[in-house]
Amino acid sequence: MIRQDLALLLSNALTGLRVLLIVAARDRNAVVQNVIARQHRNDSRALGPGDPAGLRTPVTVSTTWLIAQAVLGPGLLALSLLLWGGALGTVAIPLWWNFASETPLPGLRVEVGSTRNSFVLAGLGLVFVVIAAACSHGLPRWHARVNEMLSSAGRSARLERRVAALTQSRSGALEAQATELRRIERDLHDGAQARLVALTMTLGVLDRRLRDAPASTRQLLGSARGEVEEALRELRELVRNVYPPILADRGLAGGLESLAEQVTYDLQMDVVVQQRLPVPLESTVYFVVAEALTNISRHSNAAHASVEVRSDGQQVTIKVVDDGRGGADETQGSGLTGLRRRVAAFDGTMTLSSPPGGPTHLSVEIPCA
Amino acid sequence: MRVVIAEDLLLLREGLKLVLAELDCEVTAAVGDPDALLQELERERPDLAIVDIRLPPTFRDEGLRAALEARRRWPGLPVLILSQYIEQAYVRELLEDAGGGIGYLLKDRVGDVEQFLAALRTVAAGGTVLDPEVMRGVLARADALNSDALNDLTPREREALELMARGRSNAAIAAEMVVTERAVSKYINRIFGKLGLDPSDDTHRRVEAVLRYLGSRS
Numbered sequence: 196m197i198r199q200d201l202a203l204l205l206s207n208a209l210t211g212l213r214v215l216l217i218v219a220a221r222d223r224n225a226v227v228q229n230v231i232a233r234q235h236r237n238d239s240r241a242l243g244p245g246d247p248a249g250l251r252t253p254v255t256v257s258t259t260w261l262i263a264q265a266v267l268g269p270g271l272l273a274l275s276l277l278l279w280g281g282a283l284g285t286v287a288i289p290l291w292w293n294f295a296s297e298t299p300l301p302g303l304r305v306e307v308g309s310t311r312n313s314f315v316l317a318g319l320g321l322v323f324v325v326i327a328a329a330c331s332h333g334l335p336r337w338h339a340r341v342n343e344m345l346s347s348a349g350r351s352a353r354l355e356r357r358v359a360a361l362t363q364s365r366s367g368a369l370e371a372q373a374t375e376l377r378r379i380e381r382d383l384h385d386g387a388q389a390r391l392v393a394l395t396m397t398l399g400v401l402d403r404r405l406r407d408a409p410a411s412t413r414q415l416l417g418s419a420r421g422e423v424e425e426a427l428r429e430l431r432e433l434v435r436n437v438y439p440p441i442l443a444d445r446g447l448a449g450g451l452e453s454l455a456e457q458v459t460y461d462l463q464m465d466v467v468v469q470q471r472l473p474v475p476l477e478s479t480v481y482f483v484v485a486e487a488l489t490n491i492s493r494h495s496n497a498a499h500a501s502v503e504v505r506s507d508g509q510q511v512t513i514k515v516v517d518d519g520r521g522g523a524d525e526t527q528g529s530g531l532t533g534l535r536r537r538v539a540a541f542d543g544t545m546t547l548s549s550p551p552g553g554p555t556h557l558s559v560e561i562p563c564a
Numbered sequence: 565m566r567v568v569i570a571e572d573l574l575l576l577r578e579g580l581k582l583v584l585a586e587l588d589c590e591v592t593a594a595v596g597d598p599d600a601l602l603q604e605l606e607r608e609r610p611d612l613a614i615v616d617i618r619l620p621p622t623f624r625d626e627g628l629r630a631a632l633e634a635r636r637r638w639p640g641l642p643v644l645i646l647s648q649y650i651e652q653a654y655v656r657e658l659l660e661d662a663g664g665g666i667g668y669l670l671k672d673r674v675g676d677v678e679q680f681l682a683a684l685r686t687v688a689a690g691g692t693v694l695d696p697e698v699m700r701g702v703l704a705r706a707d708a709l710n711s712d713a714l715n716d717l718t719p720r721e722r723e724a725l726e727l728m729a730r731g732r733s734n735a736a737i738a739a740e741m742v743v744t745e746r747a748v749s750k751y752i753n754r755i756f757g758k759l760g761l762d763p764s765d766d767t768h769r770r771v772e773a774v775l776r777y778l779g780s781r782s
Contacts, residue, residue, distance in 0.1 A: 457701065
């Protein structure tokens, strides 16, 4: 490993020195390209195969980059050699003490004094060796990072890394959100909703047992039952808008089928989904279709509509067509903006064509992964 | 009336037992999962099974599946499905089994003890009981589809239609609408006449006919 590191440092230094050739060279561009290629090869080696910086060679570089090579290449090699020299020299102190103590030692300010001390210093030297090894390993990598920062390809590599990280964290967030909504649905079902249902049962029995109670008492009981029923109704509505139970029970196909049963126009629904989609995507597809169907009944006055949902494992495509009056306008707050936002969260695209007089075509494509 | 309950939530199992005891129904078994339900039905042969849609192991629609399975094993076994929400898809699946003795209610309805008792009796006697929500959904849809025949119905006839679709007997409809049973018969004949359906006194066939009629308007 140490040999590789030193080879890399040496290669960087030689490449750096090549920069100086520019001054004398006839074809400067060739020299620059040569330097770029060599340095890029070295940097890729330094950063390892998995690093996105190794993906592309920079085509153009700045003067700063060139100067950096001229300075850092030889400079870092010199620094490493100095460190190694010092370290190995310190390790060798016992040899000097025993065989050549009459010759004065260059650079040594410490009084050795005894054989024992010479070995203590040699021990210290071993620590220096480790430090030198670490530095000669780290310096070419640091050099490569600096180059990456200085070159435009490096910037895009950095952006790529950033995009990859953001994509991952976003899909994590979507996943977490979907799981959370599902948990809330289940918690409500087994918790608050169940308690309220139990309460209506108790109130019901109470109501029967108090058949002969005064009218005012019965009225109070009646209004209590009314309140509980209203609370249950509201909770049901809430759950339906957040995470429809049918989606949990029957998956996407069942959920879409249930949507189709609720519409008030002639609807042709065609769903071909190969395997179950990830939970967040499933509920997005559901809500996209739900919103589209609601829009049709609210705004388009259509007699016929068709929904087609397909997934080939790579991407989901949703096509909704209706024969209504058209003229759907995203800027008019018709829920289309929210729809687009939902789709965009999955890197999906949405296209809408709705000329006045119709027909309206809504098409959505969402990648599965 | 001997009843077997399948409900996984203890709180609601106890609540149902309380209500059923109040109504002098004998709860012969109260279980929490589909397998136990089928076992108890085999052993007890009750007059009625009350089944929650969401049961273990996955808490999806195991209860519904178990109920359909039970009906396959013991044709005509009266089953009342309870759920915290109404899905039209489940209504269809339940009604595909044409044997009668089927009910589908929101759990909220149990609180209306007298109505609940009436529903239990209807189902146990082979009738069909559907939650008002089912009818509301179906009618809203039929309305929006501009069903001419439906528009011809007077408000009173419509009221009778809704009650009929919920599985009420003529006597129950009469009580609810505060009219005589003879008046109800007249309403029903007129409704069926307007919709072009064969009048029937069998509530299950009646519900089916009405729902199929409304459903086919789509």
